[in-house]
Amino acid sequence: MKPILEKLLPQPDASFSVSAKGQPLFDPFLHKHDMFELTYMPRIKAQRFIGDNVREIDDSELVLLAPNLIHCWHILRAEEQTISALVIHFSEDFMGSDFFKKPELSGFQKLMKLAQRGIKFNGKLVKDIVSLMQDMRAEPPIRRFITLLRIFEIMADASSDNYEMIASANYKTLRDEKEYKKINQIYGYVQQNYMENISLQTAADIANLSPSAFCRYFKKCTHKTFIEFVKEVRISRACHMLRDQHISIAEVGYACGYNNMANFNRQFRQVTQKNPRTYQRLFSFEANGTRKF
Structure with missing residues (x-):
């Protein structure tokens, strides 16, 4: 997986951009860019990476990201x-340069700072904002700008109950290009090889460090250990398989890189607070319409 530093250009008749993307092609690689990003994803199965957070999503979400925050939505299944x-x-x-320093925008300016960790919105405001985002695509430039200000207003007025932070409180945006490229390559190595034996030595070689130095480096950059990160990627993928496929728990464990089922069960519980069988049973109920969790 090559590291991607995305260069974003505004639309010809605007100082910002509004676009629609087909989900199968949406952000498949870990990347960052120098702009704020407000993204609405319809309900879709994906493995989402934002900062140091790895999570399987199976629902629609509205997310605000600050510049240089590494992210991607690795699509697991897309439907029309x-x-x-x-x-x-x-x-x-x-x-x-002084636009967001205006007192009228002080509330949104606070959200911009919080967006360094990524913000996921919830509640009725998501529906309101998505409706405005849809309208913007057909609006003339001046009206599009007014609509953007309306979106800023809705987000600025949101209570703390209407949003949650995504990356951990200790996470810091990777601004150094060398560090970003190293971490991106390591993420790519794990994403492509989670079903096999993940070698600490190989990851250290990618970073051009000794294993002990690499462990310290990865913890410094992501505020989690390399082992914790590998575990989250594997369990996220296991959740997807348990929900989507009628295969045994042992097959899921082996497919996600676990040769020891006791270890798989233990790590699954650490991440999801449930054992694999309970997790599979809950979502089989949901799929059959028997019960909704």
């Missing part, structure tokens, strides 16, 4: 959607 993924990109100075 009536609503495409919607994305707005804007720079901090897209209306001048």
